[in-house]
Amino acid sequence: MIMIDKLVAGYSAEVDILKGMSLHAQHAEIITLLGPNGCGKSTLLKTIAGFLRPRQGSITLQGEDISAQPVHHKIRHGGIGFVPQTENVFAALSVRENLQVGGHYLSSLQARQRMEQLCEDYPVLRRKFNAPAASLSGGERQILALARALMPRPRLLLLDEPSAGLSPKVLLEVFDAICTVRDKEQVTILMVEQNAMEALRISDRAYVLSMGTVALSGKAGELMHDPQVRELYLGGRAA
Numbered sequence: 001m002i003m004i005d006k007l008v009a010g011y012s013a014e015v016d017i018l019k020g021m022s023l024h025a026q027h028a029e030i031i032t033l034l035g036p037n038g039c040g041k042s043t044l045l046k047t048i049a050g051f052l053r054p055r056q057g058s059i060t061l062q063g064e065d066i067s068a069q070p071v072h073h074k075i076r077h078g079g080i081g082f083v084p085q086t087e088n089v090f091a092a093l094s095v096r097e098n099l100q101v102g103g104h105y106l107s108s109l110q111a112r113q114r115m116e117q118l119c120e121d122y123p124v125l126r127r128k129f130n131a132p133a134a135s136l137s138g139g140e141r142q143i144l145a146l147a148r149a150l151m152p153r154p155r156l157l158l159l160d161e162p163s164a165g166l167s168p169k170v171l172l173e174v175f176d177a178i179c180t181v182r183d184k185e186q187v188t189i190l191m192v193e194q195n196a197m198e199a200l201r202i203s204d205r206a207y208v209l210s211m212g213t214v215a216l217s218g219k220a221g222e223l224m225h226d227p228q229v230r231e232l233y234l235g236g237r238a239a
Protein backbone atom coordinates (compact mmCIF):
# COMPACT_ATOMS: atom_id res chain seq x y z
CA MET A 1 0.00 0.00 0.00
CA ILE A 2 2.66 2.47 1.12
CA MET A 3 6.33 1.72 0.64
CA ILE A 4 9.06 3.92 2.04
CA ASP A 5 12.48 3.11 0.70
CA LYS A 6 15.79 4.42 2.09
CA LEU A 7 14.31 7.83 2.87
CA VAL A 8 16.72 10.67 3.66
CA ALA A 9 15.27 14.02 4.80
CA GLY A 10 15.99 16.90 7.15
CA TYR A 11 15.22 20.51 7.94
CA SER A 12 18.54 22.03 6.88
CA ALA A 13 20.90 21.10 4.08
CA GLU A 14 23.65 20.08 6.52
CA VAL A 15 21.73 17.71 8.80
CA ASP A 16 19.87 14.55 7.87
CA ILE A 17 17.18 13.58 10.38
CA LEU A 18 15.94 10.57 8.43
CA LYS A 19 19.01 8.59 7.44
CA GLY A 20 17.83 5.95 5.01
CA MET A 21 14.58 4.87 6.58
CA SER A 22 12.63 1.99 5.03
CA LEU A 23 9.22 0.68 6.04
CA HIS A 24 5.90 -0.36 4.55
CA ALA A 25 2.23 -0.68 5.44
CA GLN A 26 -0.52 -2.79 3.91
CA HIS A 27 -4.14 -1.89 3.22
CA ALA A 28 -6.09 -1.21 6.45
CA GLU A 29 -3.17 -1.94 8.77
CA ILE A 30 -2.56 0.08 11.92
CA ILE A 31 1.19 0.66 12.27
CA THR A 32 2.72 2.28 15.34
CA LEU A 33 6.02 4.16 15.17
CA LEU A 34 7.90 4.10 18.45
CA GLY A 35 11.29 5.37 19.56
CA PRO A 36 13.07 7.82 21.81
CA ASN A 37 12.57 11.59 21.69
CA GLY A 38 14.16 13.19 18.67
CA CYS A 39 14.68 9.97 16.68
CA GLY A 40 12.65 11.32 13.75
CA LYS A 41 9.13 9.94 14.18
CA SER A 42 7.29 13.23 13.52
CA THR A 43 9.79 14.10 10.79
CA LEU A 44 8.89 10.86 9.03
CA LEU A 45 5.17 11.72 9.12
CA LYS A 46 5.87 15.27 7.92
CA THR A 47 7.95 13.93 5.04
CA ILE A 48 5.26 11.45 4.00
CA ALA A 49 2.65 14.25 4.21
CA GLY A 50 4.79 16.48 2.00
CA PHE A 51 5.87 19.20 4.42
CA LEU A 52 9.48 18.13 3.89
CA ARG A 53 10.91 16.96 0.60
CA PRO A 54 13.06 13.83 0.69
CA ARG A 55 16.68 14.31 -0.34
CA GLN A 56 17.02 10.66 -1.30
CA GLY A 57 14.86 7.57 -1.35
CA SER A 58 11.23 7.21 -2.32
CA ILE A 59 7.67 7.14 -0.99
CA THR A 60 5.35 5.00 -3.09
CA LEU A 61 1.60 4.92 -2.46
CA GLN A 62 -0.34 2.19 -4.28
CA GLY A 63 2.40 1.95 -6.88
CA GLU A 64 2.72 5.70 -7.51
CA ASP A 65 5.88 7.57 -6.50
CA ILE A 66 4.57 10.49 -4.44
CA SER A 67 7.94 11.59 -2.99
CA ALA A 68 7.99 14.99 -4.67
CA GLN A 69 4.28 15.87 -4.40
CA PRO A 70 3.44 18.92 -2.27
CA VAL A 71 1.07 18.72 0.72
CA HIS A 72 -2.02 20.13 -1.00
CA HIS A 73 -1.66 17.66 -3.86
CA LYS A 74 -1.31 14.74 -1.48
CA ILE A 75 -4.45 15.76 0.41
CA ARG A 76 -6.54 16.60 -2.64
CA HIS A 77 -5.47 13.88 -5.04
CA GLY A 78 -3.11 11.56 -3.19
CA GLY A 79 -5.44 10.19 -0.52
CA ILE A 80 -3.29 11.21 2.42
CA GLY A 81 -4.75 12.61 5.65
CA PHE A 82 -2.55 14.14 8.35
CA VAL A 83 -3.48 14.89 11.96
CA PRO A 84 -0.66 16.86 13.60
CA GLN A 85 0.09 16.60 17.29
CA THR A 86 -1.00 20.13 18.21
CA GLU A 87 -3.35 22.69 16.75
CA ASN A 88 -5.17 20.00 14.87
CA VAL A 89 -8.59 21.70 14.99
CA PHE A 90 -9.61 25.31 14.38
CA ALA A 91 -10.64 26.30 17.89
CA ALA A 92 -12.69 29.34 16.89
CA LEU A 93 -14.72 27.37 14.33
CA SER A 94 -17.63 25.09 15.14
CA VAL A 95 -17.49 21.33 14.73
CA ARG A 96 -19.50 21.70 11.52
CA GLU A 97 -17.13 24.35 10.17
CA ASN A 98 -14.07 22.25 11.01
CA LEU A 99 -15.57 19.37 9.05
CA GLN A 100 -16.35 21.73 6.18
CA VAL A 101 -12.69 22.81 6.11
CA GLY A 102 -11.72 19.13 5.87
CA GLY A 103 -14.19 18.74 3.00
CA HIS A 104 -13.00 21.85 1.22
CA TYR A 105 -12.34 19.99 -2.02
CA LEU A 106 -15.70 18.19 -2.04
CA SER A 107 -18.90 19.46 -3.66
CA SER A 108 -21.38 20.83 -1.11
CA LEU A 109 -23.61 17.77 -1.56
CA GLN A 110 -20.67 15.38 -1.08
CA ALA A 111 -19.54 17.35 1.99
CA ARG A 112 -23.05 17.23 3.53
CA GLN A 113 -23.33 13.49 2.95
CA ARG A 114 -19.86 12.87 4.33
CA MET A 115 -20.56 14.95 7.45
CA GLU A 116 -23.80 13.03 7.98
CA GLN A 117 -21.93 9.73 7.77
CA LEU A 118 -19.17 10.81 10.14
CA CYS A 119 -21.76 12.11 12.65
CA GLU A 120 -23.38 8.68 12.46
CA ASP A 121 -20.05 6.92 13.15
CA TYR A 122 -18.90 9.38 15.85
CA PRO A 123 -22.04 10.58 17.70
CA VAL A 124 -20.11 13.20 19.68
CA LEU A 125 -19.79 15.19 16.46
CA ARG A 126 -23.57 15.38 16.12
CA ARG A 127 -24.05 16.29 19.78
CA LYS A 128 -21.56 19.16 19.49
CA PHE A 129 -22.22 20.01 15.84
CA ASN A 130 -22.70 23.75 16.33
CA ALA A 131 -20.41 24.18 19.34
CA PRO A 132 -17.02 25.88 18.90
CA ALA A 133 -14.17 23.39 18.81
CA ALA A 134 -12.61 25.38 21.68
CA SER A 135 -15.39 24.09 23.94
CA LEU A 136 -14.64 20.39 23.27
CA SER A 137 -12.76 18.15 25.70
CA GLY A 138 -9.31 16.85 24.70
CA GLY A 139 -10.71 13.51 23.55
CA GLU A 140 -13.57 15.14 21.64
CA ARG A 141 -11.06 17.39 19.89
CA GLN A 142 -9.00 14.40 18.80
CA ILE A 143 -12.11 12.75 17.37
CA LEU A 144 -12.97 15.97 15.53
CA ALA A 145 -9.39 16.17 14.20
CA LEU A 146 -9.67 12.57 12.97
CA ALA A 147 -13.05 13.24 11.36
CA ARG A 148 -11.79 16.42 9.70
CA ALA A 149 -8.92 14.47 8.15
CA LEU A 150 -11.36 11.74 7.07
CA MET A 151 -13.68 14.11 5.19
CA PRO A 152 -11.96 13.59 1.79
CA ARG A 153 -11.81 9.78 2.36
CA PRO A 154 -8.03 9.33 2.59
CA ARG A 155 -6.43 5.96 1.92
CA LEU A 156 -3.61 6.66 4.36
CA LEU A 157 -3.99 8.48 7.65
CA LEU A 158 -0.95 9.88 9.50
CA LEU A 159 -1.54 10.46 13.22
CA ASP A 160 1.06 12.26 15.34
CA GLU A 161 0.57 11.26 18.99
CA PRO A 162 -3.23 11.13 19.01
CA SER A 163 -3.22 10.38 22.76
CA ALA A 164 -0.96 13.31 23.77
CA GLY A 165 -2.23 14.98 26.92
CA LEU A 166 -5.21 12.64 27.38
CA SER A 167 -6.12 10.80 30.59
CA PRO A 168 -5.85 6.98 30.46
CA LYS A 169 -9.64 6.60 30.13
CA VAL A 170 -9.98 9.15 27.32
CA LEU A 171 -6.91 7.66 25.61
CA LEU A 172 -8.76 4.35 25.35
CA GLU A 173 -11.79 6.12 23.85
CA VAL A 174 -9.59 7.79 21.23
CA PHE A 175 -7.88 4.48 20.43
CA ASP A 176 -11.34 2.90 20.07
CA ALA A 177 -12.21 5.65 17.59
CA ILE A 178 -8.99 4.90 15.67
CA CYS A 179 -9.99 1.22 15.42
CA THR A 180 -13.44 2.30 14.18
CA VAL A 181 -11.74 4.49 11.57
CA ARG A 182 -9.70 1.54 10.32
CA ASP A 183 -12.67 -0.85 10.29
CA LYS A 184 -15.24 1.47 8.70
CA GLU A 185 -13.02 3.41 6.32
CA GLN A 186 -10.58 0.61 5.49
CA VAL A 187 -7.84 3.20 5.73
CA THR A 188 -4.19 2.45 6.50
CA ILE A 189 -2.99 4.21 9.66
CA LEU A 190 0.59 5.21 10.51
CA MET A 191 0.62 6.46 14.08
CA VAL A 192 3.39 7.95 16.21
CA GLU A 193 2.79 7.21 19.89
CA GLN A 194 4.49 7.65 23.24
CA ASN A 195 1.94 5.42 24.99
CA ALA A 196 3.67 2.43 23.49
CA MET A 197 1.90 -0.43 25.24
CA GLU A 198 -1.58 0.94 24.63
CA ALA A 199 -0.75 1.76 21.01
CA LEU A 200 0.67 -1.72 20.38
CA ARG A 201 -2.57 -3.26 21.67
CA ILE A 202 -4.54 -1.75 18.76
CA SER A 203 -1.79 -2.08 16.15
CA ASP A 204 -1.04 -4.81 13.65
CA ARG A 205 2.67 -4.07 13.40
CA ALA A 206 5.17 -1.56 14.74
CA TYR A 207 8.53 -0.05 13.90
CA VAL A 208 10.97 1.08 16.54
CA LEU A 209 13.03 3.97 15.21
CA SER A 210 16.44 5.03 16.42
CA MET A 211 18.51 7.97 15.19
CA GLY A 212 16.75 8.28 11.86
CA THR A 213 16.61 4.61 10.91
CA VAL A 214 14.53 1.55 11.76
CA ALA A 215 16.07 -0.33 14.69
CA LEU A 216 13.43 -3.03 15.06
CA SER A 217 10.14 -4.04 13.50
CA GLY A 218 7.59 -6.78 13.88
CA LYS A 219 4.06 -7.78 14.78
CA ALA A 220 2.71 -5.60 17.55
CA GLY A 221 1.84 -8.58 19.73
CA GLU A 222 5.39 -9.91 19.46
CA LEU A 223 7.10 -6.57 20.08
CA MET A 224 4.91 -6.06 23.15
CA HIS A 225 6.50 -9.15 24.70
CA ASP A 226 10.05 -8.62 23.43
CA PRO A 227 12.21 -8.08 26.53
CA GLN A 228 14.59 -5.74 24.69
CA VAL A 229 11.76 -3.56 23.42
CA ARG A 230 10.09 -3.51 26.82
CA GLU A 231 13.32 -2.51 28.50
CA LEU A 232 14.40 0.11 25.97
CA TYR A 233 11.16 1.63 24.79
CA LEU A 234 8.37 0.57 27.08
CA GLY A 235 10.07 1.25 30.40
CA GLY A 236 10.25 -2.46 31.19
CA ARG A 237 6.52 -2.56 32.00
CA ALA A 238 4.66 -5.85 31.90
CA ALA A 239 2.37 -6.34 28.92
Ligand SMILES: Nc1ncnc2c1ncn2[C@@H]1O[C@H](COP(=O)(O)OP(=O)(O)OP(=O)(O)O)[C@@H](O)[C@H]1O
Pocket residue numbers: 011012017035036037038039040041042043044
Ligand atom coordinates in the same frame (compact mmCIF):
# COMPACT_ATOMS: atom_id res chain seq x y z
N1 LIG B 1 11.14 22.42 12.37
C1 LIG B 1 12.34 21.92 12.70
N2 LIG B 1 13.48 22.55 12.35
C2 LIG B 1 14.68 22.03 12.66
N3 LIG B 1 14.87 20.87 13.32
C3 LIG B 1 13.77 20.20 13.70
C4 LIG B 1 12.44 20.68 13.42
N4 LIG B 1 11.55 19.78 13.91
C5 LIG B 1 12.27 18.80 14.48
N5 LIG B 1 13.60 19.04 14.36
C6 LIG B 1 14.70 18.18 14.82
O1 LIG B 1 14.60 16.93 14.18
C7 LIG B 1 14.93 15.87 15.08
C8 LIG B 1 13.82 14.85 15.09
O2 LIG B 1 12.65 15.48 15.57
P1 LIG B 1 11.24 14.75 15.54
O3 LIG B 1 10.21 15.74 16.00
O4 LIG B 1 11.04 14.09 14.24
O5 LIG B 1 11.46 13.62 16.65
P2 LIG B 1 10.43 12.65 17.34
O6 LIG B 1 11.00 11.28 17.24
O7 LIG B 1 9.06 12.85 16.77
O8 LIG B 1 10.52 13.16 18.84
P3 LIG B 1 9.42 13.33 19.99
O9 LIG B 1 9.09 11.94 20.44
O10 LIG B 1 10.17 14.09 21.02
O11 LIG B 1 8.25 14.08 19.41
C9 LIG B 1 15.18 16.53 16.43
O12 LIG B 1 16.57 16.65 16.60
C10 LIG B 1 14.53 17.89 16.31
O13 LIG B 1 15.21 18.85 17.08
